[in-house]
Amino acid sequence: MLVAISVLPFAIAPLAAQDSMPPAPYAYRQLDDSGLEARARGLMEELRCLKCQSQSIADSDAPMAGDMRHQVRLRIAAGEDPEAIREWMMERYGDYVSYAPVVSRTTWPLYVGPVVLLLIAGLLLWRRFRKVA
Template identity: 75%
Template sequence: MKRARFISVATLALLLPLAPLAAQDSLPPAPYAYRQLPDPAQEAKAQALMETLRCLKCQSQSIADSDASMAGDMRNEVRTRIAAGEDPEAIRQWLIDRYGDYVSYTPQVKPLTWPLFAAPVVFLGFAALLLRGRFRRGKRADAALRKDKP
């Protein structure tokens, strides 16, 4: 009895790490994930938009460059909406609403994000004030040294 229980627990322990493999996406890719639109003007619009959208899985690639299945689904959605005549900015906004600001490589200034845009200017101003004071003190010290020398 104990031996059978040990074997079943050991088998479960060995098979448990394989569980994520069973959860892999077995669906075929979306129709426009890897296929371009027939109209070159629409495809150019879709491509321009896809290059400005971040792959949420890869994080360092645009959805145009990523091979992740999620990026393929996003490319399909962009191309389908472009083919339906939707404006690229409306598609971008829909994706931002759905996935958050992180999906866009072109961040928007909002009440929550304005400090991120203002911080570099504030730091540069502070650095300029520090350097200005440092150079003034240096000039005064040089003038005092020259005055003391005969």
């Protein structure tokens, strides 16, 4: 019991630290160039907030979404391609961060599975109706 009480502050401290940090400079400030801001905004609407999970980072007020917006704007301002930024975010946070699904070694069963099930159902129906006729 004493060990649990002594470990508790160390377990809670990272949670409190995340929200007490000031927002990143470009979390809420747009880029001066409207063309670059439009590219950044387009990408931000295609990236999922990992904390909210139902909002894009463009719509979320979570601190993590602000940090992600900051990274997107900095990289766009540096001349990086939005697709390269998306790939970097997916490498860093996983495929789930992108609303645009991609076929990879971890997601291919999601694409192949329904096709296989339809083929099996079609084969079973064909065999069933072939016997009746």
